[in-house]
Amino acid sequence: MKKMILLFVIFLIPSLVMAQENPNNADEVIIQFITINGYSNNLYIDNVSAGNQYNLDVAVISINNIAPDTSYGIGTTSIDINPEVTVSNLGTTNITSPFDVVMMVSPGGYSSTMSVPTLNSGESADVTFDLFSAKQDANETNAPFTPL
Numbered sequence: 001m002k003k004m005i006l007l008f009v010i011f012l013i014p015s016l017v018m019a020q021e022n023p024n025n026a027d028e029v030i031i032q033f034i035t036i037n038g039y040s041n042n043l044y045i046d047n048v049s050a051g052n053q054y055n056l057d058v059a060v061i062s063i064n065n066i067a068p069d070t071s072y073g074i075g076t077t078s079i080d081i082n083p084e085v086t087v088s089n090l091g092t093t094n095i096t097s098p099f100d101v102v103m104m105v106s107p108g109g110y111s112s113t114m115s116v117p118t119l120n121s122g123e124s125a126d127v128t129f130d131l132f133s134a135k136q137d138a139n140e141t142n143a144p145f146t147p148l
Contacts (some may be wrong), residue, residue: 057091057098058119064126081135087116088124095119102127 029050035043077078083103089095098115105111112129119125 054091055093056095058087058089058095060085060101061088061124062086080131081134082131083112083129084122085127085129087119087127089119089121092121094121101127103132105132 031048031050032043037043046064062085064086065081066083085101085103087101095116096118098117099119100113101113103110103112103114110132112132114127114129116127
């Protein structure tokens with residue numbers, strides 16, 4: 001019985017001390033990562049989220065058919081491609097009305113806007129844009145986005 005009371009007191013006192021330090025600690029979240037390894041090598045923390053999820057949150061999560069740092073070699077006149085991206089609804093609300101996704105390439109003046117009819121919460125959709133011709137020796141940057 002004495003051991004049970006002692007355990008109860010050990011667990012109760014720190015809770016009371018925390019409650020006195022901050023009476024609103026029910027809304028407070030503290031995240032801490034502690035690691036011990038040789039020279040801090042090979043430490044990776046990824047995909048950590050804290051807080052409330054937005055109701056409307058649509059993001060372009062990948063460019064599917066153009067690899068990062070793509071370079072077209074000398075001697076080619078142009079490469080024709082229909083850029084494709086994946087958009088994802090990261091919010092808590094289903095999107096029931098159409099929204100636009102835009103692909104822009106600069107310099108060069110390429111811009112293509114496609115519409116996504118609906119997207120439920122947690123789902124993704126592939127969007128294929130109009131034909132783009134990458135010119136020889138051109139330093140072009142593509143930027144897909146959604147103005148939602």
